[in-house]
Amino acid sequence: MFKKGWVYIAIGVLTLGAIFLMEYNKPKKINWFPSYVSHHKIPYGTLVLNDLMEKHFPDAIQQIHKPPFEFLTRTDSIKGTYFFVNESVSFEEAELNSLLEWVEQGNMLFVASRSFEKKLLDTLHLEQGSVYNNGLEPLFYYELVNPKFKNKPATFGKDYYTPGFDQIDTLRTTVLGQVYAQADSTDTITKHINTIKQPFGKGTIVLTSFPKAFTNYFILKDNNQAYTAGLLSYLDSKGQIYMDNFHKSGKSFYTSPMYLFLNTKEFKWAYYLVLIGALIYIIFEGKRKQRAIPIVPPLKNQTLAFTRTIADMYFEKGELHLITKHKIDYFLEYLRTKLHVSTQNLEDETFLRNLAMRSNTDLEDVKALIGMISKLRTKQYVTEIELKNLNQKIEAFKANVDGK
Incomplete structure (x- = not known):
């Protein structure tokens, strides 16, 4: 099996060499471009x-x-x-x-x-x-x-x-x-x-x-x-x-550094052989020496998990009033950063109307939400039902702001 492989390789090398020899000895095509340049030896040079x-x-x-x-x-x-x-x-x-x-x-x-x-x-x-x-x-x-x-x-x-x-x-x-x-x-x-x-x-x-x-x-x-x-x-x-020598169809001189190689048959084929050899080297050597690229998983966002852990700790200890306090504080911060309103006086009628217009919410719903917030901020004990109602109203309010 090994000897048969060498036979195939030898046949391929001989065939490739024969093709190169035929191309090298092929007559050069005549350039019939009408250049009229003074130093051109082509038929339509001068x-x-x-x-x-x-x-x-x-x-x-x-x-x-x-x-x-x-x-x-x-x-x-x-x-x-x-x-x-x-x-x-x-x-x-x-x-x-x-x-x-x-x-x-x-x-x-x-x-x-x-x-x-x-x-x-x-x-x-x-x-x-x-x-x-x-x-x-x-x-x-x-x-x-x-x-x-x-x-x-x-x-x-x-x-x-x-x-x-x-x-x-x-x-x-x-x-x-x-x-x-x-x-x-x-x-x-x-x-x-x-x-x-x-x-x-x-x-x-x-x-x-x-x-x-x-x-x-x-x-x-x-x-x-x-x-x-x-x-x-x-x-x-x-x-x-x-x-x-100005009004000429052809170039009077060549600025490309590759002109010497591509215009001379020997240099041109030497250049092509170097490119083919480099391509073969990359194909075969690249397969042998290429290492597997390790998969690096991206860092996970632990913010949500951390928040849930802290919430579970408050809930298990029965400190619903602290959860309510934080919920209200986060909501008021949301109003200041998202809707750009001042939360110094929540009972002010102008504040309530302004908040209703900016949040795309009915004025009565806004008054009910703010009234619930003002009431829960003064209570020492908050029930689970009151906390759920507060959370539902806040989520509904945010949905109106986002247009959902």
Whole structure:
């Protein structure tokens, strides 16, 4: 019997080890979250973009981690291009006003986002819409309009629709890029505007509704880097390029101390094994060493028993007048503490009426009770019947006070 138990234990340990080995060697799931953070290596991070920018503009790139409003108002001599890229870039009103004032002074605003602030669109006389793919596969083609870019259109097949500009100010707006889907044999290809440039004051604003063109996945896929390079060629390379790190969907840094363990496969499984081992230790060792908890009965209230003992002593000795005296004294104390009345003059008519109103008792019953008390206080001998009558009247009086 003992050997058979060891066989079961060995089978369980081997099975558990096989499960851990399979989980450890399982391919890591790809994180497709659109973070757009500059140091993220996930598909929709922008590590490759920032490395390329640092390489081609080594002295012009500056990473900004402040809100644009704070950066522009608290920093002097800011000239160049402010570059934003995120799934959605939404400026507050004061923030947008400070950016537009800054552009009017001769600077450039470059924003890559799937959606834009309505006030910004109204200022530039633009309207956004969506471009859908009617085919079986979500595949879109992106191309630059300038004939100098003779490269093939870049393809992207992760979205079932893509934003575009339905309406533009044709007198002031320059179209830089277009997007279209592969048409069926019966349909014609319709191209939609997705990247524009427009002068604003002495400066320039460039908007593109395809921010994924600047992500790691898009740049490293096939020959798409030529499309991204074409978009970046519209940046003003003569001045500083301020890379925004504030308007991002993902976190720029992690504050949790557990991030190192849970983000590294080896540390994560080591952490899980420690938790499982601690749980097993608690289950088995806790059963062996746990002692029975003794039952401690609560202390009994001996007040009632003491009172009954004293009462029996008085009753056995025949000292009914003492019992009556104590009964009357306790009752008068009850009137003073419960009903807040003075018991100095029990025969006073005002006292009797006041006591009747406060105790919810008829005036005649109150007079009868007080009269009995006054009579028994002067007697030297009290019979058992008189004591019982007094007790009944007092209990009836207290019942009226409690509303019973």
